[in-house]
Amino acid sequence: MSDGEVVIQFEGVTKKFGEHVILSNLNFEIYKNKITTILGFSGAGKSTLLKLILGLSLPSEGTIKVLGQDLAHLENLALREFRRNFGMVFQYAALFDAMTAYKNVEFPLKEFTELRPSERDHKVRHLLTSVGIDEFGMRKLPSELSGGMRKRVGLARALALSPAIMLYDEPTTGLDPITSKMVNDLIVDTAEAHKDRGLTSVIISHDIKATLKISDFIAFLDRGRIVEYLPAKDFVNSDHPLVQEFVHL
Numbered sequence: 001m002s003d004g005e006v007v008i009q010f011e012g013v014t015k016k017f018g019e020h021v022i023l024s025n026l027n028f029e030i031y032k033n034k035i036t037t038i039l040g041f042s043g044a045g046k047s048t049l050l051k052l053i054l055g056l057s058l059p060s061e062g063t064i065k066v067l068g069q070d071l072a073h074l075e076n077l078a079l080r081e082f083r084r085n086f087g088m089v090f091q092y093a094a095l096f097d098a099m100t101a102y103k104n105v106e107f108p109l110k111e112f113t114e115l116r117p118s119e120r121d122h123k124v125r126h127l128l129t130s131v132g133i134d135e136f137g138m139r140k141l142p143s144e145l146s147g148g149m150r151k152r153v154g155l156a157r158a159l160a161l162s163p164a165i166m167l168y169d170e171p172t173t174g175l176d177p178i179t180s181k182m183v184n185d186l187i188v189d190t191a192e193a194h195k196d197r198g199l200t201s202v203i204i205s206h207d208i209k210a211t212l213k214i215s216d217f218i219a220f221l222d223r224g225r226i227v228e229y230l231p232a233k234d235f236v237n238s239d240h241p242l243v244q245e246f247v248h249l
């Protein structure tokens with residue numbers, strides 16, 4: 001579909017829980033420097049797919065390669081290391097409640113890099129500033145920040161280790177329309193800002209309007225099968241009845 005570089009590759013991937021087939025023979029690729037959204041109704045298998053991409057769960061059949069690496073071939077420790085390639089933005093920001101915004105962003109840098117304190121400080125401030133958090137906001141606890149601000153901090157934290165892949169789980173679910181727009185703009189701006197070093201964005205969503213606006217590619221997941229996968233501009237013209245139903249919700 002694209003002549004771009006493949007970053008995530010699913011080959012004949014099936015995921016079962018007991019006899020229950022949750023994902024069925026998935027074959028698709030996610031391309032570098034693109035925003036790809038996996039769209040589907042609740043229960044379609046989106047969260048299960050995300051766990052497979054992160055190597056938090058292994059496929060029952062088939063292979064998943066991320067940055068050319070078969071996740072099933074990594075030992076626990078190597079897998080944990082490998083996950084630094086991902087920046088994960090969780091549905092409800094998932095910040096550390098007892099840490100300020102600053103400390104939240106500093107955490108991965110302290111944990112996983114050898115930066116000197118002054119370099120680290122510079123980096124934390126740069127990350128937070130780049131997502132629109134000022135000096136005043138940096139000193140606040142998550143509980144003192146609005147939902148939109150928490151998302152910004154979560155995004156800054158996810159970007160701290162310069163991941164190759166950003167994963168967004170339902171980034172706008174539960175947010176008001178104005179905050180949703182802000183988050184969507186932030187996803188696009190982040191993708192743009194990091195294009196030079198290579199940043200691939202994967203979004204899990206059931207928000208059709210936002211998806212059409214911000215994605216390069218859309219995969220429609222229905223009951224564990226990808227029934228449509230198209231450039232976003234062609235998606236509304238899909239003649240798949242479920243896609244049409246979704247588009248006209």
Ligand SMILES: Nc1ncnc2c1ncn2[C@@H]1O[C@H](COP(=O)(O)OP(=O)(O)O)[C@@H](O)[C@H]1O
Nearest residue numbers: 017020022040041042043044045046047048049
């Ligand atoms: N650990 C599990 N054990 C058994 N069934 C599961 C498990 N995780 C998810 N499922 C089932 O897989 C299906 C897809 O779930 P999920 O991936 O959470 O969908 P979505 O995120 O699209 O709403 C659901 O029917 C759910 O009940």
Ligand SMILES: [Mg+2]
Nearest residue numbers: 043046047048
């Ligand atoms: Mg889910």
